[in-house]
Amino acid sequence: MKPYNVVINFESGTLDPGKRIIRKVSDVKNMFYDTQAAEELIQKGDPMVYEVIYADVPEEQGHLGHCTTIIYPGKIGNEYFLTKGHYHEKLSTAEIYFCLRGQGRLIMESTDGDCEVLEMFPGSASYIPPNWSHRTMNVGKELLVFYCIFPADAGHDYATIEEQGYPKLVVEIDGKVTVIDNPKRKNK
Numbered sequence: 001m002k003p004y005n006v007v008i009n010f011e012s013g014t015l016d017p018g019k020r021i022i023r024k025v026s027d028v029k030n031m032f033y034d035t036q037a038a039e040e041l042i043q044k045g046d047p048m049v050y051e052v053i054y055a056d057v058p059e060e061q062g063h064l065g066h067c068t069t070i071i072y073p074g075k076i077g078n079e080y081f082l083t084k085g086h087y088h089e090k091l092s093t094a095e096i097y098f099c100l101r102g103q104g105r106l107i108m109e110s111t112d113g114d115c116e117v118l119e120m121f122p123g124s125a126s127y128i129p130p131n132w133s134h135r136t137m138n139v140g141k142e143l144l145v146f147y148c149i150f151p152a153d154a155g156h157d158y159a160t161i162e163e164q165g166y167p168k169l170v171v172e173i174d175g176k177v178t179v180i181d182n183p184k185r186k187n188k
C-alpha cells in the first residue's frame with residue numbers, strides 16, 4: 001500500500017475519496033427515548049440523521065481507520081439527533097474524535113459502568129480510552145462535523161448498546177442542552 005491523501009472539507013464534512021454510509025431515522029429509531037415520535041418522523045419521510053465517510057484503509061492490525069461523521073441538526077421528542085453508539089469489538093482499542101464544526105455531546109460508558117459526557121466544539125479533540133463505548137449527539141442548529149481515528153481492526157459492537165442503552169439522555173429543556181437520567185435504562 002502506498003501513502004496517499006484524502007481531502008476533508010471542514011464545513012460539509014466530505015472526505016474524498018471515501019465510502020459513505022447514511023443513517024436515517026428508521027436506522028436509529030430504537031436508540032431514541034420517544035420511539036413513537038421517531039415512528040411519526042419515519043412516516044413523514046424518514047429524514048437523514050447522520051452520515052459517515054470512511055477512508056479506504058484495510059481493516060487490519062497496524063493500520064489506522066479514519067473517517068468523518070456528519071450529524072444533522074434535529075430532535076426526536078426533546079432528544080437531539082444521535083449516532084447508534086457502540087463499543088469496539090476489540091475492547092482494548094481507543095479512539096480520537098476531532099471536532100471540525102458545530103456543537104455536540106459525546107456520551108461514553110465504560111465496561112465498569114462509569115458514564116462521562118464531553119462537550120464537542122470546533123477544535124475539541126476527545127480521547128475515548130479502551131473499554132469505553134461512545135455515542136455522539138448534535139446539540140446545535142448547524143451540522144456537527146468531526147474526524148475520527150481508530151485502530152482499523154477495532155470493529156463495532158452495536159448489540160450491547162441496542163440491548164442496554166445509555167444511563168443518560170441528552171435533551172433540550174427550556175431551550176437548554178440538558179443531561180438527564182435515562183428512565184428506560186435497564187439496570188446492569
Ligand SMILES: O=P(O)(O)OC[C@H]1O[C@](O)(CO)[C@@H](O)[C@@H]1O
Pocket residue numbers: 052067068069083084085086095134135148150156
Ligand atoms: O458507528 P456509529 O455508532 O453509528 O457511530 C458513527 C461513528 O462512530 C464510528 O464508528 C467511529 O467510532 C465512526 O464510524 C463514526 O464516527
